[in-house]
Amino acid sequence: MGTSAETVGDSVQTVDEQAIQVQSAHKADAGLPQQKRVAMVPREQLMRSISAMGRDAGIVLVQAPAGFGKTSLLLLYSAWVKEDPQRGQARLIDASRREIKGVIEFLDDAAHESIAAVRPLLGLDNVSVKNKDEAQELASAVRACREAGCEIVLVCEPGQAELVTALGDSAKVGARQLCVQPQEYATWIKTLMIDSTLDAYRLTAGIPSLVSALQTIAGEKRSSELLEREVERVVGSVLKALSGRRDSLYQTICLLLLLGSGSLREIRRGGCRVQSRQMQRLMHDYPIVVYAPDTEEFSCLGERDAALGRLRAAIARRHPEYVERAVRILLRVDRVDDAVRLMESFMDVARRVEAIASRPMAFAFAGHASFVRSAMVEAGEEACCRAGLGLVLASWACALITGEYRTARNAADRLAREAMRISREVDADEWDRALAFNEYWGGGAGTALPVLSKEMQKRATYGAAVQLRRARHITRSLIERGRVPVGEHREHEATCPNALDVPSMLLEMAFDLGQIMCDGPSVQGEVDARLQDEIARASEKRLEAVVNRLRAVAAMGRLMAGRPVVDERAFVDAERTSLRESDHTAQLFCTVAQGWMDFSMGQQLNASFRAQQAGKTAPDDLAFVRAWAKLLECATRLRSTSRMIISQEADLLDLSAETDDAADAWTTTLLLSAAHHDAELSAWFSMHRDILLAKWLRPQVRLAMFHLGEMSAAVRRLVPPSMVDKFQLGDAAVRNAELEVLDAVLEPQIGQISIRLFGGLRVERNGHVLTGHDWKRKRASVLAARLALVLGSYIGRGQLIDEMWPNSTYKRARQNLYGAITALIQALGQQQDGVQYVIKQGKSIGLNAEFVTTDLMQFDILARQVLLKRTGMTNRQLIDACLKMEQIYTGALYVPDSGDVTCFVRLRRSYQSKFIDCMVRGIDLSIEENDLPSATWLVEAALKHEPTREDVVRHAMTVYNLNGRKREVVELYGSHLYYLHHELHMEPEDETRLLYENIMGEKRVNELL
Incomplete structure (x- = not known):
C-alpha cells in the first residue's frame, strides 16, 4: 500500500477492472481498453433514466469518482442501445488516451458515419479538459454531434468544473445516482451471491465497487481484505483528486476520516465549523461518508477497519495539525477513547501530555490512567513541568481511581503549593469536575484539593460533576440512614461515547446499592449481571479503587439475597480501601457487612467480633450502621448459645419497658422467638407493631431471620399475611x-x-x-x-x-x-x-x-x-x-x-464422580457467565477432591489462564505429568497437552519442559 493519501490514491481502479462476475454484456468497441471488457450487474432502472435524459437533452454528463462504476455504466448503456432494434448503433472510446483534438476528430467522424442510424450513441469515457478553452471546443463538437442526431454520453471525474459549465445544457448524472439503490439491491445479492444478513449500506454506502466486494464476506464475519482494500482505493482516490486541485473539501474529508464518526454538532462544540455547503457538495460529488442531514450525524466507511487506519496514517504524516484538531474535538465532546487511539497512533509524546493537560479529568473519567502514566513517564520530568498543572491534576485523579494514594498525595501537595497558578492553567469546568471528584473520594489521607477563589468554585448543573455529587449523596444516605434520599431516582441511561465512564458507573453503583438494601433480592439477578460486567471492564483498566467498590456492592447483593459467597475478600478489600482514604464511615459499613458475611458462612466468632467493633466505634449519626451491628450481635449470640441460656435470658426481659429504637425492638423480638416464648412474643409484637413492621430496617431484619432459620419461625407467624413476602428471602412462586x-x-x-x-x-x-x-x-x-x-x-x-x-x-x-x-x-x-x-x-x-x-x-x-x-x-x-x-x-x-462395606465403597465412588461432574459443569457455566470468582472457587473444590482427573486439570488450566495466573498453570501441569509418568506410566491426553501449549505457547512449553 502507499504511504500517503496521494500514493494510496494512485492505485485506485474502477469497478470495471475488478471483473464483477454477473451476466455477460455485449462486446464494446475496440476504442475501450481490453481490461474493461467485463461482465456487469444489469441496472434496468438506471438505464431507463439515462435513456430518457439522452432522448430529452441529447447530452448526458456522468460525474463520479473512481469506484462508482462509470465505465461499467457506459458499457451497460452501450449494450442497452445495441439491443434496441430501432437504434442498434453505439461507439465508445477512452478519452484519457487521446488529446482533446483527437476526441473532437472522433466525434466528427462518428457523426458522419452514423447519419443513417436513428439516434446512435457516442460514449466518451474518462473525459478530462485542462482549461476553459478545451472545454469550450469539446462542448461545441458535442453539440454538433447532437445536431447531427447523435446521443452523447460523457463520463468524467467531479473536478471537471470547466466542462460542466461548458455543457450547461446537458443532463447530469451524479455519483449519488450511480450508487446501488435499495430497490435494485436484491439483484446485486442474487447475482453476486452476497450474504443477505450484512449491513450493506453501513459497510459500503451503496458504492458499487464496495458492494461487489461484499461477496467475499460470509456469515458473521464483518470485515474482509478485499473490502478493506476497496475502501482504501476509493477513499484514497478522492483524497488524491482533491489534494491535487487544492480543493477546500480536502481538509473537511481529512477531518471526518480522522474522527471516524460523530455529528457536525460535536465538531462545532469542539471549536471547528464545517459549512453545510461543503457537506452538500461532499454528498453530491463524493458520497464516501454515510451522512444523515436531519440529525447531522456521519460515519466513515471502514471506521474500525485497517483500511481507514492506513488512510489516517497517511493524513497524519502529511498534516499533523489535522490530528491535533481532531483530538481537540474528540476531547471537547468527551470521546476520550477515540482521542486516545489517535494520540497513541499519530501523536508524539510532547503533544500527548499537552492534550492530557488540556482536559485532565476527561482521561481519568474514561479510565485511561495507564495511558496518562505511560505518557508522563515517556515524556520525562522536563516536558511534564512544561505541560503545567493540568497534567498534575490528571495524575491526581488517575492515582485515586487506581488506588495509588502516595502519588495522589504528592500531586495534591503540589497543587496546594502552586494554587495561584491553577486558575490560569486549568479550565474552570475541569476544576469543578475535579472538586466533585474530590468530594466523592472524601479528600482524606492528604489527597484533598486546595480551596480557590469564588471564580473557580462554580458548580455545574449537569454532566460528570453532578453525577459524582449525586453518587456521593446517595451512598452517604444509604450508609448513614439505610435509605435513598427523597427525590433521587434512576434516570434513563444515556449513551456513553467511551467504553468506561467512571462518574456514570459510580452513580449507577449507588443506585444498585440502594436497590439491594431497600428493594431486596427481587432485583439481585439483574443488578449482579450488570455489576459483574462493570467489574470486568474496570479490572481491564486496572482501576483498583473502583473495582473494590464494585466488588463490595456485588457481594452485598449476594449477601442480602441469601446466596452463597463467591468473593470472600470483597468487603475486606473495600474496608482496606476506605481505611487508606480515611473514610471512617465507609470503613464501619464494610466492617458490619463483612461480619454478616462471616455469619452466613458459619463463622460466628468473627461475626460477633465485627459486630461489637462496629457498635462501639460507630458515632450516633451512623444510625443505620449501629442498628445493623445490633442485629448482627443478636443473631450471632442466638446461634452460638444453648437453648437453655436463651430461655433464661428471655425470662429476665422486662416486657413492660417500651422502646422506640427499631434495632432494640427487633433484638428482643428475635430473642423471644428463639426461646419459644410465644405468649410474651405476641404481647411484645403487638406493643411495638408499628416499629417492627416499619420499612426502615426491614431488609436487614429479613436477612437475620433467614439465617436464624427455625429460631425466627414464631415471628413469621405474627407478620400480617399481606407483608409475609417482605420478611422472607425469595419468591415462593418463582x-x-x-x-x-x-x-x-x-x-x-x-x-x-x-x-x-x-x-x-x-x-x-x-x-x-x-x-x-x-x-x-x-x-x-x-x-x-x-x-x-x-x-x-x-x-x-x-x-x-x-x-x-x-x-x-x-x-x-x-x-x-x-x-x-x-x-x-x-x-x-x-x-x-x-x-x-x-x-x-x-x-x-x-x-x-x-x-x-x-x-x-x-x-x-x-x-x-x-x-x-x-x-x-x-x-x-x-x-x-x-x-x-x-x-x-x-x-x-x-x-x-x-x-x-461394598455398598459404602460403591456409593463413595458414585458420589465423588457426580460431585466432580457437577463442578465441571459449574465451571463451564461460570466461564460462560464471565463469573471468574465462582469458576475459581469451583476449580479449587474439584482439584481438592480429584486432582488427577484430566477434565478437571483442563478446566483448572483454563480458569487460571483467564485469571492471568500462568504460574499456577505451569505448576499444575507439571505435577500432573509427574503423577502420570511415575504412578501410571502414561502420557496426558492430547486435549490436555494441546490446551497447555495454546496457553503457554509452543516455544515456552519447550523451554519449560
Whole structure:
C-alpha cells in the first residue's frame, strides 16, 4: 500500500477492472481498453433514466469518482442501445488516451458515419479538459454531434468544473445516482451471491465497487481484505483528486476520516465549523461518508477497519495539525477513547501530555490512567513541568481511581503549593469536575484539593460533576440512614461515547446499592449481571479503587439475597480501601457487612467480633450502621448459645419497658422467638407493631431471620399475611420447590435429626452434635449410616446381618442387630410416646424421613438440577446450586472400618464422580457467565477432591489462564505429568497437552519442559 493519501490514491481502479462476475454484456468497441471488457450487474432502472435524459437533452454528463462504476455504466448503456432494434448503433472510446483534438476528430467522424442510424450513441469515457478553452471546443463538437442526431454520453471525474459549465445544457448524472439503490439491491445479492444478513449500506454506502466486494464476506464475519482494500482505493482516490486541485473539501474529508464518526454538532462544540455547503457538495460529488442531514450525524466507511487506519496514517504524516484538531474535538465532546487511539497512533509524546493537560479529568473519567502514566513517564520530568498543572491534576485523579494514594498525595501537595497558578492553567469546568471528584473520594489521607477563589468554585448543573455529587449523596444516605434520599431516582441511561465512564458507573453503583438494601433480592439477578460486567471492564483498566467498590456492592447483593459467597475478600478489600482514604464511615459499613458475611458462612466468632467493633466505634449519626451491628450481635449470640441460656435470658426481659429504637425492638423480638416464648412474643409484637413492621430496617431484619432459620419461625407467624413476602428471602412462586427444601434443611429444626456422611459420620440432634458418649455401641453409628443411605425406604434385617456381621453365626448376629437398634434409638433420644426416628415394618427397618435429614438428600437434589439440565433454571441458578454442593460435599463418603462395606465403597465412588461432574459443569457455566470468582472457587473444590482427573486439570488450566495466573498453570501441569509418568506410566491426553501449549505457547512449553 502507499504511504500517503496521494500514493494510496494512485492505485485506485474502477469497478470495471475488478471483473464483477454477473451476466455477460455485449462486446464494446475496440476504442475501450481490453481490461474493461467485463461482465456487469444489469441496472434496468438506471438505464431507463439515462435513456430518457439522452432522448430529452441529447447530452448526458456522468460525474463520479473512481469506484462508482462509470465505465461499467457506459458499457451497460452501450449494450442497452445495441439491443434496441430501432437504434442498434453505439461507439465508445477512452478519452484519457487521446488529446482533446483527437476526441473532437472522433466525434466528427462518428457523426458522419452514423447519419443513417436513428439516434446512435457516442460514449466518451474518462473525459478530462485542462482549461476553459478545451472545454469550450469539446462542448461545441458535442453539440454538433447532437445536431447531427447523435446521443452523447460523457463520463468524467467531479473536478471537471470547466466542462460542466461548458455543457450547461446537458443532463447530469451524479455519483449519488450511480450508487446501488435499495430497490435494485436484491439483484446485486442474487447475482453476486452476497450474504443477505450484512449491513450493506453501513459497510459500503451503496458504492458499487464496495458492494461487489461484499461477496467475499460470509456469515458473521464483518470485515474482509478485499473490502478493506476497496475502501482504501476509493477513499484514497478522492483524497488524491482533491489534494491535487487544492480543493477546500480536502481538509473537511481529512477531518471526518480522522474522527471516524460523530455529528457536525460535536465538531462545532469542539471549536471547528464545517459549512453545510461543503457537506452538500461532499454528498453530491463524493458520497464516501454515510451522512444523515436531519440529525447531522456521519460515519466513515471502514471506521474500525485497517483500511481507514492506513488512510489516517497517511493524513497524519502529511498534516499533523489535522490530528491535533481532531483530538481537540474528540476531547471537547468527551470521546476520550477515540482521542486516545489517535494520540497513541499519530501523536508524539510532547503533544500527548499537552492534550492530557488540556482536559485532565476527561482521561481519568474514561479510565485511561495507564495511558496518562505511560505518557508522563515517556515524556520525562522536563516536558511534564512544561505541560503545567493540568497534567498534575490528571495524575491526581488517575492515582485515586487506581488506588495509588502516595502519588495522589504528592500531586495534591503540589497543587496546594502552586494554587495561584491553577486558575490560569486549568479550565474552570475541569476544576469543578475535579472538586466533585474530590468530594466523592472524601479528600482524606492528604489527597484533598486546595480551596480557590469564588471564580473557580462554580458548580455545574449537569454532566460528570453532578453525577459524582449525586453518587456521593446517595451512598452517604444509604450508609448513614439505610435509605435513598427523597427525590433521587434512576434516570434513563444515556449513551456513553467511551467504553468506561467512571462518574456514570459510580452513580449507577449507588443506585444498585440502594436497590439491594431497600428493594431486596427481587432485583439481585439483574443488578449482579450488570455489576459483574462493570467489574470486568474496570479490572481491564486496572482501576483498583473502583473495582473494590464494585466488588463490595456485588457481594452485598449476594449477601442480602441469601446466596452463597463467591468473593470472600470483597468487603475486606473495600474496608482496606476506605481505611487508606480515611473514610471512617465507609470503613464501619464494610466492617458490619463483612461480619454478616462471616455469619452466613458459619463463622460466628468473627461475626460477633465485627459486630461489637462496629457498635462501639460507630458515632450516633451512623444510625443505620449501629442498628445493623445490633442485629448482627443478636443473631450471632442466638446461634452460638444453648437453648437453655436463651430461655433464661428471655425470662429476665422486662416486657413492660417500651422502646422506640427499631434495632432494640427487633433484638428482643428475635430473642423471644428463639426461646419459644410465644405468649410474651405476641404481647411484645403487638406493643411495638408499628416499629417492627416499619420499612426502615426491614431488609436487614429479613436477612437475620433467614439465617436464624427455625429460631425466627414464631415471628413469621405474627407478620400480617399481606407483608409475609417482605420478611422472607425469595419468591415462593418463582423459586424451585426442591431448592426451597434445601434452604429449609440447611439449619436443623427442633426435634430433628441431621445425619452427615460426607467427610465422616456426624449426627446432630436439635442442632447439637451427638458425641461418642451417646453411642452405647459402636455398631449403632454404623447402623445409622447404613439406614441413612436408603433414607425414605426400608432395608431387611437379614441384609443388615449379612453386611454388618458376615462372619458371625445367625443367632449371634441377630442379637448384635437387636443391641445396635436399641443403642441407636437411645442415642437419637427416641421416646415411646414421642417422635419416632427409627421405624419398623415387619422384618424391615428404616429412618423416618419426616424427622431425619441427610446431606445425601441435599446433594442428590442439587446434582439432579445440575446434571439433568432442568428447563426453567438459569445459568446463575445452576452456578449457585454448584456452590451449595461444594458446601455440602466436605469430603468422601463415610465408610465403616468393619463388616461388608461394598455398598459404602460403591456409593463413595458414585458420589465423588457426580460431585466432580457437577463442578465441571459449574465451571463451564461460570466461564460462560464471565463469573471468574465462582469458576475459581469451583476449580479449587474439584482439584481438592480429584486432582488427577484430566477434565478437571483442563478446566483448572483454563480458569487460571483467564485469571492471568500462568504460574499456577505451569505448576499444575507439571505435577500432573509427574503423577502420570511415575504412578501410571502414561502420557496426558492430547486435549490436555494441546490446551497447555495454546496457553503457554509452543516455544515456552519447550523451554519449560
